[in-house]
Amino acid sequence: MSVDNQLRALAEPHRRRILELVRDRELAAGEIAAHFDVTRPAISQHLTVLKEAGLIVERRDGARRLYLAEPSGLAGLKKFVDRFWTTSLARLAEEAAAEVGRGESTDRAR
């Protein structure tokens, strides 16, 4: 549930691909595994990580287990990114204003 778990879960390329697969449709574990060249248990472990991070939800259907992306699981990460984005942009605006104030017109050194 924490941002730390969310980021660790998303840091793995396979898990990001899984998340894309179940973004707009439910898929069974086996169907998901069929998209990858690693073994089914490996995918099962990835699904567990994603589930514990709150990024997907599991629904049982007989012997099968269907997985679907959980948008609210990204809320914490989204807040983190947005906060960083806006404050940094605000800083840039400040710098730009300061330069205009000094009547600066030439580019600074790279």
Add this chain to the structure above:
Amino acid sequence: MSVDNQLRALAEPHRRRILELVRDRELAAGEIAAHFDVTRPAISQHLTVLKEAGLIVERRDGARRLYLAEPSGLAGLKKFVDRFWTTSLARLAEEAAAEVGRGESTDRAR
């Protein structure tokens, strides 16, 4: 520069703390290291990772090196999160609409 690099860089708690430190002010490598209980070389390596991910920029000032967060480095990740966020929310809206259409009023099983 890739989303993969950005996520791998952010997955490390120390690197997130570093990023917070240099979000709205430039700091020298030594000043950053003073905030942590790990050695300076470790911080230097973290700074390299953040720099290669495009999340911070380095500026030389004599023997010192000053670091500052680079907001544009988060653009790719922000796009990734936002895309997921909106499409998943759209899916939720669809489901809700479908349920209303069926005249459903009771909560579904957890």
Add this chain to the structure above:
DNA sequence: AGCTAACGTAAGTATCAACTAACATCAGGC
């Protein structure tokens, strides 16, 4: 009950990432 399909779980292995200690580099002051 017995069989099978679809899974998850456990144990063991190998690869990768974070850390420390020692060394190298670079800029400035004397």
Add this chain to the structure above:
DNA sequence: GCCTGATGTTAGTTGATACTTACGTTAGCT
């Protein structure tokens, strides 16, 4: 030029993590 402060780099070690193989579990069918 020499010394010092600030920092990056390299080599080696340890701990985490992604993987495979083997086994356990659950649900449905006959």
